[in-house]
Amino acid sequence: MIRPLASLTLVLVLATPVRAQQIFNFDAxxxxxxxxxxxxxxxxxxVLRVTIEPGATEPVHDHAWPSIMYFEKAQAITYISYELKNGLPVEARRIDAPAETLxxxxxxxxxxxxxxxxxxxETFTALRVEFKPQ
Incomplete structure (x- = not known):
């Protein structure tokens, strides 16, 4: 019984640094x-079609390029910004925006x-055109 427990402990200890150093792809x-x-x-x-169902929150992501966003069907939203701390996203700020402003x-x-x-x-829908560097 001690041998399997020791093996499990060793696996957890060895796996932890790899997980902490994992690099995430936050591209949308x-x-x-x-x-x-x-x-x-x-x-x-x-060119992206952005859709978010009522009540849903999309996963944390980013957009690496400048863009233009056209709101097709705006809804009231909360925009949540994040900062990386120890390689993981941590909520930094929330901004509520009524549909009329979008x-x-x-x-x-x-x-x-x-x-x-x-x-x-209703479903939030928009088009985003991202401009890649030339």
Whole structure:
């Protein structure tokens, strides 16, 4: 009985540093694929359809490139920003935005770690055009 327990302890001790040093891919398509569908991608742009169901919060992700976001069906949202601490995302701030403020198109520089919660009663939908460096 002691031998299996010792083996388990050794495995846990050896695995811990690897897990702590793990590097995560926070790109929107990799980290939040349910809410970010690629409609078009080439060497210049990536076009995403962003959908978030009512009451849902998408996973933490980022956008490495400048972009334009066009709101198709805005809903009240909470924008949650994150910071990395010891390699893991930690919530830093929440901003509530009513649906009325999310109209038309907005431009954005590269966007750090964040998640969006749909507080509305319908699906939030938007198009995001990301501009890759040339």
């Amino acid at each position: 398509v990799a980290a939040a694929p349910t809410s970010h569908q690629v409609l078009l991608e080439n060497e210049s742009v990536r 109209t038309g198109a907005v431009s954005s520089p590269p966007e750090g770690l964040h998640a969006v919660q749909n507080r509305g009663t």
